Amino acid sequence: MNQRSIDMIEEAEHNLGFTLKVMQGSFNNGAVKASADVHDGGGAADFRARTLDAVRRRRVLEELRRVGFAAWLRTPAQGFVIHFHAVAIGDEELSPGARRQVKHYKNGLNGLASGGRDDGPPGFRGMTWEKYQEIRDEARAVQGVPSAFPVRDVTISITSVRMAAEGEPISHSRAHDAEQFMAFAFKGIKVIPVTTFMAWRKTRETRFFVFAVKCVQAHFKLRQDGDPGPITLANLTQFGYRITD
Numbered sequence: 307m308n309q310r311s312i313d314m315i316e317e318a319e320h321n322l323g324f325t326l327k328v329m330q331g332s333f334n335n336g337a338v339k340a341s342a343d344v345h346d347g348g349g350a351a352d353f354r355a356r357t358l359d360a361v362r363r364r365r366v367l368e369e370l371r372r373v374g375f376a377a378w379l380r381t382p383a384q385g386f387v388i389h390f391h392a393v394a395i396g397d398e399e400l401s402p403g404a405r406r407q408v409k410h411y412k413n414g415l416n417g418l419a420s421g422g423r424d425d426g427p428p429g430f431r432g433m434t435w436e437k438y439q440e441i442r443d444e445a446r447a448v449q450g451v452p453s454a455f456p457v458r459d460v461t462i463s464i465t466s467v468r469m470a471a472e473g474e475p476i477s478h479s480r481a482h483d484a485e486q487f488m489a490f491a492f493k494g495i496k497v498i499p500v501t502t503f504m505a506w507r508k509t510r511e512t513r514f515f516v517f518a519v520k521c522v523q524a525h526f527k528l529r530q531d532g533d534p535g536p537i538t539l540a541n542l543t544q545f546g547y548r549i550t551d
């Protein structure tokens with residue numbers, strides 16, 4: 307299995323709260339006759355379903371689909387030993403057979419030669435691993451951001467945000483001030499996109515912070531020099547922030 311698939315499985319397991327037993331992975335080079343060429347490429351995997359009850363089987367399918375797998379429960383009625391069959395949508399190493407199954411999945415079919423209808427949980431057909439991560443990261447980024455503006459009792463130190471703008475290593479408490487400033491730019495006056503907000507949170511790279519400063523300065527019709535000094539920060543007091551040295 308390739309790293310992308312492994313990451314996807316681990317994320318699904320994380321969301322499930324239990325691990326999945328892999329019965330068959332990828333790159334089989336035709337060793338498993340029953341699954342045609344589907345498992346010859348990358349991005350395909352089978353997981354054990356025998357020991358799980360109906361509720362858990364449903365949950366597994368949901369979580370596999372949520373992270374971007376085309377996933378089905380394969381049953382004895384269909385001629386299989388019961389198992390989950392999953393194909394990573396958008397994987398570059400998919401075999402032609404796996405690619406066909408993804409197409410079937412997107413069209414609401416079960417991916418078998420019989421061309422039956424998809425019998426799994428709906429709502430995930432447009433998902434990919436990349437899209438899932440974007441949605442997840444956006445949700446995380448918004449956590450901890452003040453939900454209401456004006457804020458109450460939020461202090462921002464000029465020294466702290468200047469350090470963030472200059473790329474100096476900042477301690478946890480100083481990072482909090484910088485985060486408040488970014489939250490203000492992102493959710494308060496909405497002058498930076500979520501992608502900038504997330505990128506800064508992830509990397510703490512100065513350029514994202516300076517970009518936000520300039521956007522805030524543009525909003526208040528100030529000189530856009532990227533310096534979060536007293537003149538720029540004074541504008542935040544009307545939104546309830548207290549500015550200190």
Ligand SMILES: [Zn+2]
Pocket residue numbers: 330341344345350351352390391392
């Ligand atoms: Zn399979």
